[in-house]
Amino acid sequence: MPGELRGYRQFELRADGLYPLVYSGSGPWEGRFEQARCAGEADHSPPGVDCGCGLYGWYLPGGSAMVLIGPASAVIAARGRCVLGDRGFRAAQARIEAVALPAGVRWNPRAASGARRMLAQRYPRTRVYSSARQMVRDHPPHDVHALGIDPPCDRTRGYRAAAAVTYVTGMVLTLVLAALPLVVAHGFERWWVLFVFFFVLAWQAALVWLLARLVRLQTPDTRDGGAYAPAAR
Numbered sequence: 001m002p003g004e005l006r007g008y009r010q011f012e013l014r015a016d017g018l019y020p021l022v023y024s025g026s027g028p029w030e031g032r033f034e035q036a037r038c039a040g041e042a043d044h045s046p047p048g049v050d051c052g053c054g055l056y057g058w059y060l061p062g063g064s065a066m067v068l069i070g071p072a073s074a075v076i077a078a079r080g081r082c083v084l085g086d087r088g089f090r091a092a093q094a095r096i097e098a099v100a101l102p103a104g105v106r107w108n109p110r111a112a113s114g115a116r117r118m119l120a121q122r123y124p125r126t127r128v129y130s131s132a133r134q135m136v137r138d139h140p141p142h143d144v145h146a147l148g149i150d151p152p153c154d155r156t157r158g159y160r161a162a163a164a165v166t167y168v169t170g171m172v173l174t175l176v177l178a179a180l181p182l183v184v185a186h187g188f189e190r191w192w193v194l195f196v197f198f199f200v201l202a203w204q205a206a207l208v209w210l211l212a213r214l215v216r217l218q219t220p221d222t223r224d225g226g227a228y229a230p231a232a233r
Helices: 109-122 132-138 154-182 189-217
Strands: 005-014 017-019 053-058 072-084 088-100 127-129
Touching: 017 088, 017 109, 053 072, 088 132, 109 127, 127 132, 132 189, 154 189
Parallel strands: 088 127
Antiparallel strands: 005 017, 005 053, 005 072, 053 088, 072 088
8 A cells, every 4th residue: 555554553662672562582673664574484475365464553542552551552654565454454564653651661760761762772763652642642543444444443441431430439439438427426337337348349349340341452352353453463
């Protein structure tokens, strides 16, 4: 396809570069353009239509393309031959357009400084962000409807918002319920403690369920060949 196609994926941030989450033994991506290689050493130029080779990316951020903790979320610009799927693509070449530092690195000033220094040396054309949200604002997804593709919306946004609201609401209500016997008439302290206990239990169960759903949605399903999950190389 002409030009470049923007995509989103994850990398493992190491001291010497950005490694794909699968086939990391092949080394980090190149600083300028990464060239796809077939891990099966088949006699074809990747990406092959009947093969899973190629450089993977998602059309839209969120979901399995970007996670809150763990790997580094990144924006890639793919070029050359591309095999298009329902939610993502496989490309012959790609460059790392932008990368957001993982939370564990971002919260460590020394680690963040070292990571920025390495990224500036190895990937001079790549913009480095402390916030994945700001990175996506500066690098919005391309409209792929003209290619005949209508990628599904990111369902993780609603779960993230619900988890945040549940956490804040539960904290406030727990404090109010715990303090209520101190400002009203006495006589119900015994059963009130039990009521507060079960409320906290239900609140925590709801929060765990929302977080579990969020993690599940952010885990690539490699069984779906049309999705082209970005965790693979």
